[in-house]
Amino acid sequence: MDNEIKTVILVGASGNAGRTILTTFLSTSPxxxxxxxxxxxxxxxxxxxxxxxxxWSHSLEAPLSAQKKLIDAAIAASVKRFIPSEFGSNSADVRVPDWVPFLKEKREIVEYLREKEKQSHRLSWSALITGPFFDWCLLVGFFGFDLRTKTATLIDGGAPHLSATNLRQVGLALISILKNPTQTANQYLYISGFETSQREILAVLEKLTDEKWTVKNVSSEELVARGQGLVQKGDFSGFGMLVQAGIFGKMGLGDNRGMGYANEVLGLEKEDLEKTVKTVLGGKLVGQE
Ligand SMILES: NC(=O)c1ccc[n+]([C@@H]2O[C@H](COP(=O)([O-])OP(=O)(O)OC[C@H]3O[C@@H](n4cnc5c(N)ncnc54)[C@H](OP(=O)(O)O)[C@@H]3O)[C@@H](O)[C@H]2O)c1
Incomplete structure (x- = not known):
């Protein structure tokens, strides 16, 4: 097969996402x-x-558009498939507000790839939208649950819908994209391991810890104001709050159900919420058990 992919180069393999993706590639991919x-x-x-x-010694995260350099290098080296650094919220969603600038930058990278797709005979791309990494986010506290103090911070009451995927499944999706280059070329691919909400996650945490958790409430408007305040002072932890407000809040940026999932094309199964939460309560990511 002419378009068969045999060699892969991974960028960011020591990062939060990259570490698990590397392990998954080494253990599972050909x-x-x-x-x-x-x-x-x-x-x-x-x-x-x-x-x-x-x-290049500067960081690829700041700004993300440094990826353009990687894309140009990929074209020069006759690379067949470029997978940009998406792996999260739906950057193609036109509702993404100005206060989440890095999603706009991610979208700009895909626009750049679309331009290059027209000019280059060889390079194609796939943009993988996964929602938040469920197990990783729960473990590091990004989902609003402090596993140590058993405190939950619910955004807009905790009911808004959330589509999310365990990090190992992200690695499996990448492997599958590269194994199926024709079906996955030049498009956004959405995957989801879970359809859930903060409230549902809280119920599972309370069940598995056999304890009532302390619940705090915050509105997405409050979080946006707090996040913007921090960012203005140069404290970029504020970006985390802005993303939380967008994906957990009533704005609904964390709900990818309308996007048409590629789980079936990529051969990915739905994941088990209770089993995943149990693994995370044990201090591990799925696949590390
Ligand atoms: N959905 C989610 O929940 C979620 C969570 C986290 C991240 N993400 C997404 O996943 C992607 C990766 O984020 P991350 O948190 O894994 O990143 P990260 O932890 O900040 O890691 C960045 C990686 O890039 C490497 N790097 C930086 N500059 C480089 C350069 N000039 N040349 C080669 N390598 C370079 C670093 O290597 P060294 O430090 O070893 O030099 C490191 O491995 C982003 O798109 C992010 O938005 C999504």
Whole structure:
């Protein structure tokens, strides 16, 4: 098959997402894998993986549009598929407000890929929208649940719908995209492991810990004001609050049900909420048990 993909280069393999994606690729995929790192990186990787150093020492996260450089390099190297750094909220959603600037930057990268798709005979792209990484977000406290103090902070009452995916499943989706290049070319692909809400997660946490949790409430408007205040002072932890307000709040940016999931095309099964919460309560991500 002419478009069969055999070799993959992973960028950001030492990051929050990349660590699990790397493990999943090494344990599950048929590809010959290399890792791209910056010269200043002190991250360590398994000895059997080839490491390639970029000539760029600045961070790819700031700004995200540094990915354009990677795309140009990919075209020059006749790469077949580029998967931009999406892996989260739906950057294509036109309702994404100005106060979540990095989603707009992500959308700009896809627009750049669309332009290049017209110009390059070889390069194609797939943008993977996963919703928040369920197990990772619950573990690090991003879902509003403090597992240590058993305190929940519900946004807009905790009822708004949330589509989310465990991090390991994100890795499996990437492998499947690369194994099925024709069906997945030049499009946004939406996946979801769970359809849930903060309230439902709280009920499972209370069941599994056999305890009533302390509940605090916050409105999305309050969170936006707080987040913007922090960002204006140069404290970028405020961005986290802005994203939380968007995806957990009544604005509904965390609800991807209307997008047409690619789970079936990618051979991904729905995940088990209670089993996942149990794993996270044990301090682990799914797949690390
Ligand atoms: N849906 C969710 O819940 C969720 C959660 C987290 C992240 N995400 C998304 O996942 C993506 C990755 O985020 P992350 O949190 O995993 O990132 P991160 O933890 O900040 O990691 C960034 C990675 O990029 C590498 N890097 C930075 N500059 C580089 C350069 N010039 N050349 C080569 N490598 C470079 C870093 O390597 P070294 O430090 O080793 O040099 C590191 O491995 C983003 O799109 C983010 O929005 C989604």
């Amino acid at each position: 590809f010959t894998l290399s890792i791209l790192t910056r010269p200043s990186s002190t991250s360590t990787f398994p000895p059997n993986v080839r490491i390639v150093k970029t000539p």
